[in-house]
Amino acid sequence: MSAATNGPALILIGPPGAGKSTVGHLLAAAWGTTFRDTDADVEAAAGRSIPDIFIDDGEEVFRALERTAVATALAEHDGILALGGGAVLDEGTQAALAGRRVVYLSVSLAHASPRVGLSGNRPLLVGSPRRQWQVLMDARRPVYTALASVEVSTDGRSPEQVRDAVLAEVALP
Known part of the structure; x- marks a missing residue:
């Protein structure tokens, strides 16, 4: 896996409920570095x-x-970075992720549901959360897959097991 010479040691992408923040903290501890979440x-x-x-200003403002948060983190942060689930939809972000260590934490709806809680805390899941x-x-999914060098499923795994699976796939910087 190629990696940019500066910026984050590893970037986690994936949908809500994949465990990017939880696993990101564990990876940072394992690598003796810091964790940052663009959300x-x-x-x-x-x-x-x-x-x-979202409520006051709308999705466009968000x-x-x-x-801006992603561009700043990519330029400043050298530890583990978790991107918000939809950040990868921006073409500029996609271009900025090229050549970097990107891991897609995948999760099925059945496993994401209890993690996300399908509550009002997720603005894009309002209405029919499971369907949304x-x-x-x-x-x-096609964007996550295209951007990542490695995909690790989080289904049926503890955060520690996911961390270990990522560590098995990605060498220390």
């Missing part, structure tokens, strides 16, 4: 939660904040 960066920059941004999650995945 947290967006919330910090906006001073409010992602659901509030996506603009997200693009499936629609999102149908659109995003």
